[in-house]
Amino acid sequence: MATLIMRRGSHYFSAPPVRYPIGQGSVLLWGMLFLWGAGGAGLWFWLLQGAGDSVARLSVALGVWLCAAGAVVHFWRQRLDGVLQWDGVRWHLEAGPPGDPVHPLKGALWVRLDLQSHLWVCLDEPGGRRTWLWLERQGAPERWGDLRRAVYSRPKPEATPADEPAAARRPPA
Structure with missing residues (x-):
């Protein structure tokens, strides 16, 4: 059985800096x-079981289904393209197509679903x-391991409390 020994003073393990492309998600689509x-x-x-004899129920069901189709199209068109970057202290998201001015977003990143080869994450901005x-x-198989290490790593000690999301901060006593 292997035991992890942490040297005194090294309470933080940090992942290497990484830049990872985001955007196309065929599995998500x-x-x-x-x-x-x-x-x-x-x-x-x-409808085949006889629920279609009421025009009102049929209209509501069809309307809900069409709204779901509209939501899928809207979500797919509004997804971000760009680069997600970890510098060892905080996350940055450079969103926008190549050639357009970059609008960087900064914040803390939280993993919401980990499927080993797919991650669903939330970037909480200040x-x-x-x-x-x-x-x-x-998206970039050669950098996937670095990205996974980064999403689960703690920031370097020089990170300030303002870099933490509000949910992780404790109110002053």
Whole structure:
């Protein structure tokens, strides 16, 4: 059995700096389309079972399904393209297509779902805004290990308490 021994004074393990591309998420797109299609199949089955004899119920169900389709399209068109960067102290998100002016976002990154080759993360900015990102290994396989180490590492000791998200800070006693 291996034991991890931490030397006195080295309470922080930090990951190397990493830049990781974000944007295209084929697994996310196919998953959203699958859920939307499954909803359509459920609606069709419901209609075949006799629920379609009420025009009001049919209209509401079809309206909800079309709203779900609109939400999928809206979400897909509003996703961010850019580069996620860890400098050892804080996270930066350079969002925007290549060639456009960069609007960097800074904040703390929290993992919300870890599927080993896919990560769903939330970037909490100091102003309270949240940016949700879907990261896939296929974006840059050679840097995936560094990214995974970075999302689970603690900031270097020179990070200030202002760099922590509000939920992690304790109120003064």
